[in-house]
Amino acid sequence: MHKIAIIQESSVLLNRQKSIEKAIGLIDQAAKAGAELVVFPEAFISGYPAWIWRLRPGGDWGVSESLHAQLLDSSVDIDAGDLKPLCDAAKNNKVTIVCGLNERDGKLSRATLYNTVVIIGEQGDILNRHRKLMPTNPERMVWGFGDGSSLNVVDTPVGKIGTLLCWESYMPLTRYALYSQGIELYIAPTYDSGDGWIGTMQHIAREGRCWVINSGVALTNSDIPADFPDRESMYPESEEWINPGDSAVIAPGGEIVAGPMRKEKGILYAEVDPNLVAISKRALDVAGHYSRPDVFTLHVDTRIQSPVKFT
Numbered sequence: 001m002h003k004i005a006i007i008q009e010s011s012v013l014l015n016r017q018k019s020i021e022k023a024i025g026l027i028d029q030a031a032k033a034g035a036e037l038v039v040f041p042e043a044f045i046s047g048y049p050a051w052i053w054r055l056r057p058g059g060d061w062g063v064s065e066s067l068h069a070q071l072l073d074s075s076v077d078i079d080a081g082d083l084k085p086l087c088d089a090a091k092n093n094k095v096t097i098v099c100g101l102n103e104r105d106g107k108l109s110r111a112t113l114y115n116t117v118v119i120i121g122e123q124g125d126i127l128n129r130h131r132k133l134m135p136t137n138p139e140r141m142v143w144g145f146g147d148g149s150s151l152n153v154v155d156t157p158v159g160k161i162g163t164l165l166c167w168e169s170y171m172p173l174t175r176y177a178l179y180s181q182g183i184e185l186y187i188a189p190t191y192d193s194g195d196g197w198i199g200t201m202q203h204i205a206r207e208g209r210c211w212v213i214n215s216g217v218a219l220t221n222s223d224i225p226a227d228f229p230d231r232e233s234m235y236p237e238s239e240e241w242i243n244p245g246d247s248a249v250i251a252p253g254g255e256i257v258a259g260p261m262r263k264e265k266g267i268l269y270a271e272v273d274p275n276l277v278a279i280s281k282r283a284l285d286v287a288g289h290y291s292r293p294d295v296f297t298l299h300v301d302t303r304i305q306s307p308v309k310f311t
Contacts, residue, residue: 005035011047031093042189045101046074052138079106091124147305153181159274166190180287184274193246202254218245252280
């Protein structure tokens with residue numbers, strides 16, 4: 001058995017340094033409680049751009065541009081070493097970390113943002129950097145598209161883990177790409193919430209016969225900075241909870257073993273046993289004995305996509 005911790009705490013919105021400092025404090029706390037895996041929600045650094053769901057499409061141009069500029073400035077350039085403090089925290093505490101973040105392209109245009117989730121190993125190395133394949137609806141005004149190069153399952157002391165962000169979990173072929181790599185802990189940082197979403201997480205646990213770790217965004221009115229543009233009209237004081245979190249841990253087969261943690265901040269702990277994954281596939285193994293490769297096959301292009309190639 002392995003103890004895991006889901007961090008259901010708000011970011012320090014639009015502040016990279018303070019969000020990372022907050023994350024390190026929470027990692028230390030979880031590690032002292034015995035956690036071997038620490039999971040943060042979608043876009044924890046430096047906050048999910050929830051305002052995109054409240055601005056008028058094609059309107060509110062000035063507000064949109066101001067907020068995007070702040071998001072760009074507070075995003076993470078991984079290649080420039082912005083995540084070193086988090087990597088050091090993983091190494092110092094001997095824990096594996098999964099963290100969602102706003103990533104700024106540091107190699108080509110230096111202007112495109114990605115909705116990214118990283119897996120950091122207990123030695124402080126980045127084991128995988130996954131960029132969301134398909135930003136959802138207004139998210140496409142904020143984030144670029146990832147590619148298949150990051151659809152990887154990696155070995156960790158707590159088991160074989162992989163990540164998909166929010167509504168990527170509605171993409172059956174994307175899920176299958178992870179199932180086919182023997183995933184044991186399916187980690188889903190998300191902004192979605194509610195009974196319907198939890199039902200989806202349970203379905204994935206039944207379908208993939210894997211543990212599902214749902215890490216939800218907790219966001220309250222008090223988390224919105226005082227100088228946020230159009231704060232009163234976009235987030236009136238009467239609205240206490242903007243997003244309820246709903247973090248949960250679901251066992252292979254669909255049983256909820258921890259959570260959902262709803263309208264509450266804190267750390268959700270649970271114990272997981274990766275050995276149950278293989279055992280639970282005795283009856284159903286969609287990428288093994290329950291597949292039909294003579295009828296269906298999936299091709300995944302794992303090449304890094306780029307608009308320019310220098311030779």
